[in-house]
Amino acid sequence: MSERATQLLQIADDELILGWRDSEWTGIAPNLEEDVAFSSIAQNEIGHARALYELAARDLGTTADELAFDRAPHEYRCAGIVEHRFADDWARTIARHWLYEAADAVRLEALKASDDTEVAGLAAKIDREEVYHRMHADMWEERLRDEPRFKEAVEELWPQALALLPEDKRATLAQRLNVPSNSLLLSGREERSDDFASLWEEMTIVRRSIPGAVW
Amino acid sequence: MVTEAAVWDALAEIPDPEIPVISLVDLGVIRGVDVDAQRVRIEFTPTFLGCPALEVMKGAMEEQIRALGGEPEVDVVLDDSWSTDRITPEGREKLRAAGFAPPAPREAAPPKLIQLQSQAFRCPYCGSTDTKLENIFGPTPCRSLRYCTSCRQPFEQFKTI
Numbered sequence: 001m002s003e004r005a006t007q008l009l010q011i012a013d014d015e016l017i018l019g020w021r022d023s024e025w026t027g028i029a030p031n032l033e034e035d036v037a038f039s040s041i042a043q044n045e046i047g048h049a050r051a052l053y054e055l056a057a058r059d060l061g062t063t064a065d066e067l068a069f070d071r072a073p074h075e076y077r078c079a080g081i082v083e084h085r086f087a088d089d090w091a092r093t094i095a096r097h098w099l100y101e102a103a104d105a106v107r108l109e110a111l112k113a114s115d116d117t118e119v120a121g122l123a124a125k126i127d128r129e130e131v132y133h134r135m136h137a138d139m140w141e142e143r144l145r146d147e148p149r150f151k152e153a154v155e156e157l158w159p160q161a162l163a164l165l166p167e168d169k170r171a172t173l174a175q176r177l178n179v180p181s182n183s184l185l186l187s188g189r190e191e192r193s194d195d196f197a198s199l200w201e202e203m204t205i206v207r208r209s210i211p212g213a214v215w
Numbered sequence: 216m217v218t219e220a221a222v223w224d225a226l227a228e229i230p231d232p233e234i235p236v237i238s239l240v241d242l243g244v245i246r247g248v249d250v251d252a253q254r255v256r257i258e259f260t261p262t263f264l265g266c267p268a269l270e271v272m273k274g275a276m277e278e279q280i281r282a283l284g285g286e287p288e289v290d291v292v293l294d295d296s297w298s299t300d301r302i303t304p305e306g307r308e309k310l311r312a313a314g315f316a317p318p319a320p321r322e323a324a325p326p327k328l329i330q331l332q333s334q335a336f337r338c339p340y341c342g343s344t345d346t347k348l349e350n351i352f353g354p355t356p357c358r359s360l361r362y363c364t365s366c367r368q369p370f371e372q373f374k375t376i
Binding site: 033036037039040041043044045046047048050051054055117118121122124125126127128129131132135136138139 | 353
């Protein structure tokens with residue numbers, strides 16, 4: 001697989017799986033405004049995944065749907081941080097959201113400067129929407145930053161946030177988050193967790209029920 | 216014989232599926248029309264990437280072109296060519312009349328929370344700028360929720376992207 005397709009798939013998988021996790025707050029967020037916010041953020045992330053899969057699918061001679069739903073669990077390449085099921089744990093949800101958006105900003109800045117005009121153009125389009133995700137994440141970080149549960153969650157998750165980025169971009173993120181850029185603690189993109197296994201079961205269940213059907 | 220002008224007129228009749236007061240042409244999502252005998256190629260760019268109305272809009276465009284006797288080819292372009300600045304002046308007026316505050320013009324730097332929290336946004340009902348941000352997000356990805364303290368009316372603000 002080309003380097004471009006590999007990279008597109010990693011990012012698309014991150015966005016799809018995080019979008020899925022965010023959508024689990026629909027209907028059960030701590031207040032209505034957050035129910036609306038997380039539903040919208042989830043929709044955006046899945047939209048970004050769709051566009052990224054479409055670009056990758058053209059290179060690979062397949063379709064976005066096949067890439068999103070027809071791969072076996074071990075073929076996904078998302079980072080571990082997006083896999084955790086955090087619905088019912090608001091502190092960790094916000095910690096992940098804040099860390100993810102910070103990492104995604106670093107990633108998008110690099111992609112926007114890419115020589116590949118298709119990738120750069122799509123990254124710029126995605127970034128117009130991500131501006132609002134970052135506002136939302138920063139607003140919550142400001143509100144929760146002195147809360148012990150939130151601080152613990154950030155401590156627990158920041159090493160996994162570094163794994164969202166290629167090695168040469170991790171120092172930038174560590175600096176922005178004011179954490180050490182310790183790569184020893186990193187999990188990679190190769191291993192899938194138990195949380196991922198149950199997510200995949202649920203996410204693909206309808207599509208697998210009638211293989212090849214046109215919906 | 217299908218003409219380019221006829222194609223634009225036909226596309227101007229297609230309402231946005233989520234905000235039907237405004238057409239696809241008003242929204243600025245039609246990037247180009249190319250007519251070659253019967254073949255009509257339309258370049259179209261989505262507003263928000265997660266927009267669920269994408270397929271509906273594509274289908275509506277194809278239907279309009281067939282009604283003109285043309286063979287449609289709708290290309291979805293995933294580049295950075297759309298911004299809310301592409302909404303036409305007519306489109307902005309239609310939004311306002313329907314109770315949606317049109318997007319603020321995009322500046323050189325991306326929008327900031329502090330701007331959204333400021334009172335620079337005008338209520339589409341009473342015209343007051345005494346409004347506050349309720350939620351960055353709203354019923355669709357393209358909208359935020361605001362509240363007008365003057366006429367006590369919640370309203371939807373088109374996001375600037």
